Amino acid sequence: MAWIDVLSAADLKAKGKTVVRLDGRQILLVQNGTDIFACANRCPHEGYPLSEGTLSNGCVLTCNWHNWKFDLASGATLIGGDRLPLYPARIEADRVWLDLSPPDAARRRDEILADLEQALEDMDQQRLVRETARLGQLGADPVDAVRRAIPWVAHRLEFGTTHAIAGAAEWLRLYDGAATAPDEKLAALGEILGHIADDGHGAKRFPFPAGEAAWSEAGFLEAIEAEDEARAIALMRGALSAGLTATELLSTLLAAALAHYNDFGHSAIYSVKTADLARRLGREAESELLLLLTRSLAYATREDLLPEFCAYAARLAAWGAALEPCPPLAPASLSEISPKMAMGIVASWGARHPPESIFAALVERAAWQLLHADERLLTRVDGKIADNVGWLDFTHALTFADAGLYAARLAPDLWPAVLLQLACFVGRNDAYTDLSLDAAPYAIANIDGFLAASTRALFDHGRERFIVSVHLLKTLLAGKALIEALPDCAPSLAAGLNRLLHARMKGRHVLRTARQMLALVEQE
Structure with a gap:
């Protein structure tokens, strides 16, 4: 301990409470009879001065701004969601002495991480950011907050990976950027933790099935095909016990993800981003x-079992067979089409053209569709549930294209699945575009400058819902990667991203939902 003489005991007794400033900190001293208490003067909630608070029952200190209450004797937070830092204090030789020795770093790190779990339970965004900042202030790795959040959420996600996990990989890419400022780094971690808390809230738990089996790639693919979670989990545990990493397993995971038009492309995206996140953490x-x-x-979900996508399996099985007619290999050939028509066109191209050229045409068309999305259709309150299409549906084509390109480069035999699934996106979204829209205002002259400014703006995106902000993040970063891979598509991609980032998006479709549910109930 390192005791510091801070003021006379007589001064404190006369005032009852006072603030002393030491090493850049404000310490509140409170005397109650013969007891002396010392605490941080700033309320851990939002930093208001506790010296303006109310003392009751001798040692209960209330912050009058939001009614947080702290027991100075026990150190307990009675009302509120954070600890109040306390400091040892004593009177000796008519002087007040404080011990401001730093706490044991390992013990303090454990406390912070335990408090972080409570903040996750409470979905307390401010506290999540505070606890992460405390890790950095302590000299620990702030990313440890994310490492702690993963096991916390693992048994809370009934259907497995969500956008919170995929988004974490992308936020950490920005976190690791050489030009990312300290406050931006903290903002990125706060977005990860807040989204994880949002997805994992609730009292229900969904433990993984028990058991372990020797790893078999064929067995794993069979288990996924059979939707046998218990068998697939046991085999994955076997892979982990054998020392296999997510990177080493990625080709198998992508094969499973692309065997069907799974979850509107999310399965492939989640596979790539899970491997990214595992490497980082x-x-x-x-x-x-x-x-x-x-x-x-x-x-x-397996959308290739739905009527509009049911040609997928047959097209995939017959890939490479010459088909007639074969339209020109150009994005314009993919206009005014359905998913079935798009798959037919792409399959005919597959017999005659290299996959990279087909991929470029599909990405160009997907970018055009994002640029020409019909906002009237996206925001209308009338229409069938099947036509509930929004901005995020248009983003999936690009985020899937980014993941699909990674998959095909890793395992070229996956090209047919990647191209056919992109055709599904393009075929579906085409019905919701506006041919008359004037796209000229969205054109970007300085694409590099636009991408840099848009990336920096993500740290202060201002969107209320994590599902929206994470799509903006993932789509922008996917767009950047596609621009680098396909320079000829850069103007369309940049213009589409520009429109998306400035689009008016409904947070919820209140009246549309009411009307559709009324219609559904009337048919019961």
Whole structure:
């Protein structure tokens, strides 16, 4: 301990409470009879001065701004959601002495991480950011907050991986950027933790099935195909016990993800981003991440069983067969089409053209569709549930294209699945575009400058819902990657991103939902 003489005991007794400033900190001293208490003068909630608070029952200090209450004797927070830092205090030789020795770093780190879990339970965004900032102030790795959040959420996601996990990989890419400022780094971690808390809230738990089986790639693919979560989880545990990493398993995971038009393309996106996140967080988080992904693959909806996408399996099985007629390999050939028509066109191209050229045409068309999305259709209150299409539906084509390109480069035999699934996106979204829209105002002259400014703006996106902000994040970063891979598509991609980032998006469709549910109930 390192005791510091701060003021005379007589001064404190006369005032009852006073503030002393030491090493840049404000310390509130309170005397109650013969007892002396010392605490941080700033309320841990929002920093208002506790010296303006009310003392009751001798040692209960209330912050009058939001009624948080602290027991100075026990150190307990009676009302509120954070600890109040306390300091040892004593009177010796008619002087007040304080001990401001720093706490043991390892013990303090454990306390912060335990408090972080409570903040996750409470969905307390401010506290999540505060606790993460405290890790950095302590000299610990702030990313440890994310490492702690992964096992916390792992048993709370009924159907496995969500956008919160995929988004975490992308936010950490920005966090690791050389030009990212300290406050932006903290904002990125806060977005990860807040989204995880949002997705994992609630009292229900969904433990992973028990058991472990020797790893078999064929067995794993069979288990996913059979939607046998227990068998797939056991095999994944076997892979982990054998020392296999997410990166080493990625080709198998992508094969499972692309065997069907799974979850509107999310399965492929989640597979790539899970591997990214596991590499960044290390082995400590890898097990939970892979079990979550396995669960999501087993439970994924299979849109290729729906009427509009049901040609997928046959087209995939017959890939490479010459088809007639074959329209020109150009984005314009993909206009005014359905998903079935789009798959037919792409399959005919597949027999005659290299996959990279087909991919470029599909991405160009997807970018055009994002640029020409018909906002009247996206915001209307009348229409069938099947036509509930929004801005995020248009973003999926680009985020899937980014993941699909990664998958095809990793395992070229996946090209047919990637191209056909992109055709599904393009075929579906085409019905919701506006041919008359004047796209000229969205054109970007300085694409590099636009991308840099838009990336920086993500740290202060201002969107209320995590599902919206994470789509803006993922789509912008996917767009940047596609621009780098396909320079000829850069103007369309940049213009589409520009329109998306400035689009008016409904947070909720209140009246549309009411009307559709009324119609549904009337038919029961």
